[in-house]
Structure formats: structure tokens, C-alpha cells
Amino acid sequence: MITQDLAPCESTRAQISSTVWFSVLIPGLGHLLQKQRGWALFWFAASQFLLIGGFYLADFSQLDYGSPIGIGDNTIIYFLIPESGNFLSTQIFARMYDSIESGGRYPTEIPWRNLGYIMSAMSGFFGLFSAAHAAGMLSRSSARSSHAKTLMNPGRAALLNFILPGLGHYKTGRKFKGVLLGSSIMALFIVGMMLGNWADFDRQRHSYYWVGQMCMGGSGWLTALISEPAKFTSVMPYQDVGLLFTTAAGFFNIVASLDAFHRAEHDILILEPSNDISE
């Protein structure tokens, strides 16, 4: 079955586009524009709580891993991933506070910094998935079929998949695909962690790979918390392979989440009378 040709109508696509931009700017704003006040409050409060809590626990040492981008001495954007998924708040905090290294301290002096890193990163991902959720709500509400309105929000399918690989597919009725994707991605991540002796999930060691590892979502965040006390005692023969595996598993999870969104949206679009391709 050809699925690539199915897409929401032009006006819905324009609405989705603006909703996504507003949601990334301030999580919840896209929902507010759709008059979904409950969801708007939830996404806004969750994202800001995680960002502020994360910055507080890590004493703003996240800013050591970002860099200002601008012209001359004028900073236009503070590039910090994944926190910038909650864009405006990250930009405000980056201008209000300095990293502790600027003050001559060392991040390892902060006892809760890893929890802080995970929380602030979650905030960035929440910002991005609030955009997916708001876009999915629009797709569903603009459907003319009454049955389509009862189907799962594509953004919710993507978020479920992000929290646990394969769950989004499983919940939309693709049980084989969900189990196959979930077990494969989880196996890659776990083998990678084992090759690195469970000690290679550390923002300070390799901040860019850490962003990829954080893309594992809920299972990755939990692993990062549990494995925090693990430290390297020697050089492992396959630790670089382990780092590659865990990072790739994170990126595969993003691909799977995008697919979960796309398939759930397809389930809605296929019911539209103008998209009847059964003949």
C-alpha cells in the first residue's frame, strides 16, 4: 500500500506548521492556540519544572556543554542540545546565568548534577514531543470521519514509542512491528551498555554522544540514573563499539518514534473520503 501520498489538506498542514513552531518556542503554546487549556498547562508546567529543576540541581553547569552563536559579541542563539527543545526558556536562562566553570568551580563538585542533566534534557524532549502532540491533535480534529476522531493521537503514539521503544506501534495495533522494533533497539542499547561496563553514559565524558544516548527516552533515562555510580576501572576492548551502539540505539528510537507518528496519522488519513485508495 502506498502511504507516502497521504497528507493532511493544505490548511491543516499550515496550521500544523505554525503549531509546531509555537510549541517548540514555548511548550504548551501550540495547545493553547487550539484552545486545549488543560494540555497547554500540562506541557508548559512539566517542561518548565524539569528545566528549572534540572538547572538548579546541576548548578547551571549544562551551559558548559553549549555555545553562543551570534555576530561579534552579540549572542543571537545559545546552542544547547537537547535543552533547546524548550527553546525560549533555555535562551532566557542562558542569558541570566553563567556556567559554574566560569566561576572557577568544577562540575564534579555538584552531587546531583547527573539528575539535573537528565531533567533538563527531558525538558527539551518534552518541548519537541509537545509539538508532536499538538500537531497530532490538529490532524485528528480536522478529520471529517467520526471514526478517525476516536483513533490514537499520532503525537501520543510517538511519545509512547519514545518512552519505551515499540510501544507506540503496539498501541496502534502493530503488535509484531512494535515487539520487533522494541526488542531490537533495546537489545542494541543493552549490549552497548554492557560493552562499556555500564559506565559510558556520562555527559562530561562525551557530551555529543550523550545527546544520542538520551534519545533512548524513558528506558535510557532510567538506565542513566541506575548506572550513575558505575565507573571505568580499566580500558575496555570494545567500549568505543558500546558507545556507538548506545548512541545509534537512541537515534533508531527517534526514527521509530517518527514512524509511529506517521503510521498513526496514516490510520486517520486513510479514513478521509478524499483519500479512499481501496480501488
Added chain:
Amino acid sequence: MMGSPIVMILLLLFFSAVLGVVASCYRFDSKKEILDSLPRRALTFALVVAGFAVVAYLLSATVLMPSA
């Protein structure tokens, strides 16, 4: 520290299998289509990476060898 070549090949095959699963699942939605296309995608990736490894090894042993 250099690992065993056999283990490296096994790790490559494992990674290729997962990559094949993700690529096939992204392309297709039905169980049959996914399972049919999976081996070809996984093997293609493994062979291409192994080919690059052979080329890199030959270059390192000949023209890129410091003593050459």
C-alpha cells in the same frame, strides 16, 4: 586496545541486523514485507562496512604505512 576480529565481525552482524530491522520497519508496515526485506538490508550494510574495512586495512598496510 584492539579487540578480536571475530568478535568485531559478530558485533558488525548484530548491528547490521538491528539496522535492517529499523530500516525495514520504517519502509513497510506488514509482517511479511518487513521479514522479506530485512535480510537484504542487513547483509548489504554489513558487506559495505566490511568492504570499507578491507580497503582501510590494505591502505594502512601499504601506502599509508609510515615506513613505506
